[in-house]
Amino acid sequence: MILKYNNIWKAAKKELSDSAHGIDHTKRVYGLCQRLAPEDVDTDVLLLSALLHDIARKEEDEDDTGRVDHAVLGAKKAEKILEEKGYEKQTIEPVKHCIRAHRFRSNEKPETIEAKILSDADKLDAVGAVGIARMFMLAGQFGERIYREVDKETYLEENLTDNGRVMKLSEHSPNLEYELKLKDIPDRLYTERAKRIAEDRMKYMEDYFSRLNEEIAGDR
């Protein structure tokens, strides 16, 4: 994989946070954007967006009020960085849209092909063998259990907030994250190429959690 935009990488690196959303994740999303891109895409817009999409994660993670949105703040920070490096408005504005719209819960939905590809690439990095690794890294970081036998329906009933979002629980676990959130990822993808990659990765993740369950139950 060839990494362009050296000076922007440097600026991004300074801003990136934990191991699940850090520089390694950004590199993989950058690579996935290259894989997903058709020929008529604006490469600068797409790859600069990939590079800068998570630069406000740290602020969101460290904020206790729940009001910092890394997509909104990230777009503002990206604008500043790109202006400083001499990029033109015609690149900066669509980059800002990509970053604001990459978050699934964002009010702004992806409208351009570049924004759709970034959103897809970010979601693909949450599934497959990479997704498994990232889920357990976060579980270790936050002291979650390795596995929880919880009935999905009961869990949802007990933990839904008024707006239908599942609350963050200290008693979370990767298999719950998979059941409650990651299984829906294929329905949230925009591009056909991403859907093909997701199909294979979802199948792998499904098999992994079955196997984990079997090993824990003593059947493997």
Added chain:
Amino acid sequence: MILKYNNIWKAAKKELSDSAHGIDHTKRVYGLCQRLAPEDVDTDVLLLSALLHDIARKEEDEDDTGRVDHAVLGAKKAEKILEEKGYEKQTIEPVKHCIRAHRFRSNEKPETIEAKILSDADKLDAVGAVGIARMFMLAGQFGERIYREVDKETYLEENLTDNGRVMKLSEHSPNLEYELKLKDIPDRLYTERAKRIAEDRMKYMEDYFSRLNEEIAGDR
């Protein structure tokens, strides 16, 4: 799985540490010991050992001098707990041997069938889908990278200590742990039943790391 020895579980629970060596690991090792045990085993010795084998992990982890050995200290703590609960010397002494000998780097090697089974069960819990989960949880806890492309030979040359042990590096990663340490687990097993389970689990882990590598390289 039926859990016996209620009062000992309670005592053990208080002593157990992080998520990779905590109560969930102890329960799985207890279950594996039941699976591996032939009929003529001393069940009390085996299961009490399983239950208490990691009760001094916290002390080893929190010790900066590198002189606390959780196997040696664990055996002493187990003796105290079992004496308090009224167990006889003929149970306590073989339990202490099991706990002292369960650690691979221990000077005391497993001599009884119960000690061999505990050692095998503990190692089986480090491989397969469970092993993958535990490795990444530890990686998250200690801020390791998700993956490191490092040549095994070079890594060993650079990081071997005088006694041939691989040093703990802050720049460690699960795939390195797998290459340098976990691949040797089948050679360290004592019982035939454990070797059969390990064969299947090692194959799964090998496939997982190949796949992880492929996804990161952009081939999946």
